Amino acid sequence: MIRFLSRQQWRARDLPRRGIVVPPSTWTEVFVHHTALPRNGTSPNEWSDLDEIRAMMVTLQTARPELGLDVPYSFVAFCRDNGDVVLCEGRGLDRTGAHTAGHNDTALAIAFAGNFERLPIPQFFENQLHDVGAWLWRVKRDLGGSNIGIVRPFDRDVWGHRDVRNTLCPGEHLYDRLGLIRYFEEDDGMDQVTWQVVQAGLQALDPPLYAGRPIDGLPGANTHIAVQGFETRLGLNPRGVVGTLNDPTAGMWPATRELLFAGVYSPWTPEHEHEVDVTTSPITPVIDVRVGRVKT
Numbered sequence: 001m002i003r004f005l006s007r008q009q010w011r012a013r014d015l016p017r018r019g020i021v022v023p024p025s026t027w028t029e030v031f032v033h034h035t036a037l038p039r040n041g042t043s044p045n046e047w048s049d050l051d052e053i054r055a056m057m058v059t060l061q062t063a064r065p066e067l068g069l070d071v072p073y074s075f076v077a078f079c080r081d082n083g084d085v086v087l088c089e090g091r092g093l094d095r096t097g098a099h100t101a102g103h104n105d106t107a108l109a110i111a112f113a114g115n116f117e118r119l120p121i122p123q124f125f126e127n128q129l130h131d132v133g134a135w136l137w138r139v140k141r142d143l144g145g146s147n148i149g150i151v152r153p154f155d156r157d158v159w160g161h162r163d164v165r166n167t168l169c170p171g172e173h174l175y176d177r178l179g180l181i182r183y184f185e186e187d188d189g190m191d192q193v194t195w196q197v198v199q200a201g202l203q204a205l206d207p208p209l210y211a212g213r214p215i216d217g218l219p220g221a222n223t224h225i226a227v228q229g230f231e232t233r234l235g236l237n238p239r240g241v242v243g244t245l246n247d248p249t250a251g252m253w254p255a256t257r258e259l260l261f262a263g264v265y266s267p268w269t270p271e272h273e274h275e276v277d278v279t280t281s282p283i284t285p286v287i288d289v290r291v292g293r294v295k296t
Contacts (some may be wrong), residue, residue: 001083001084001131002087002131002132002134002135003083003084003085003087003276004086004087004088004089005050005053005054005057005080005085005086005087005088005089006089007089007092010053010054010058010088010089010152011054011058012057012058012061012085012227013058013062015061015062015069015070016069016070017070017091017095018068018069018070018091018095018098019070019091019095019096019098020042020095020096020105020254021094021095022096022105022143023094023144024093024094024139024143024144025145025146025147025232026096026105026106026147027065027106027107027108027145027147028106028107028148028149028151029103029106029108029148029149029150029151029152029159029276030105030107030108030109030110030136030149030152030157030158030159030181030183031071031099031100031103031107031108031109031110031158031159031161031204031268032109032110032111032112032158032159032160032161032170032174032178033099033100033112033115033134033161033169033170034112034113034114034115034116034117034169034170034171034174035056035060035063035076035112035114035115036064036112036114036115036169037059037060037113037114037115037173038114038115038118038119039052039056039113040060040112043081043120043122044114044115044119044120045079045112045113045114045115045116045119045120045121045122046079046081046114046122046123046224047064047078047079047080047086047113048080048081048082050086053078053086053088053113054074056078056113056152057071057076057088057090060072060073060076064098064295067074067098068098068101069077069092069108070091071090071091071110071111072090072091072098072099072109073090073091073097073099073109074090074091074092074093074095074097074108074109074110074204075087075088075089075090075092075108075110075111076088076090076110076111076112076113076114077110077111077112077113077128078112078254079112079113079122079124079125081122081123082124083124083127083128084128085128085131085132087110087132087135089113090109090111091109092191093108093139093143093144093145093163094113097109098162099111100161100164100165101165102164103164106135106151108139108148110132110158111170112170112174115171116170116171116172116173116174116175117168117171117172117173118171118172118173119173121173122173125177126177126180127178128237129177129178129181130180130181130182131159132181132185133180133181133182134182134183136148136158136183137184139183140183148183149183149184150224154179155179156178156179157181157182157183157184158178158181159178160174160175160178160187161176165185194218195217195218195223196215196217196225197260198219198223198252198260199215199216199217199223199226199236200215200228200236200292201260202223202226202227202244203215205230209226209229209230209233210223210226211226213226216277221247227252227256230256230259231256234259234288236256
């Protein structure tokens, strides 16, 4: 279970709050860190006392002065000895961080309190990682973070700090378990063959939305742009996730998927074909991606 502590609840010191105010829709990726500051005792990565958690959050406000006198992460996760997770607000959902150079303006950052390189891991750690993933799912679906996951690794939903920097962070014990932090539903997935069909359909439109770019079956930045262009052209109200860099299992907008694949998986014959100007027609078109035609 996740228990949330706001800055007011963990009694943040009266220091200027850092970061640029942005909407939650800004975030396209999630980075995971560890604070490298374990608690005293025999369970250095497991926390029981809320006052101890509050004290650590106050410590984090000034622990990295070169990053500014504030908690550099969006949130800090404390694994409790009863199996719960206390998630403390750092910069929060609506401010840029100071956690990962080159990604502070695009990434939500969660730091796990402790040192996960060599020290013992919490006894309920895997369940706690699942709980953090469930919370990210809620951020994505209910709290305005709809673009989270547009950029993610090939085989995971979250990045580790060491994926992009020469660092041990977030520690080997946490890094090896990052695959447990998942916030995509299973039915959001599409395989690489399906993405090739999507790209071919976008390329075959007149004018082509894929604009002559190579078709590789991966939902990277070019596919993202083309899919958004498709939605704009058809006036769609998208819901869900567009897709992510280098991830052949990523999802796409359900409304877009319905239109792109209506012609692929339903019977179609040439006599039913109609040429439609998708920029002006009041009729909702569907794309037959086998031939790049628009039909009603």
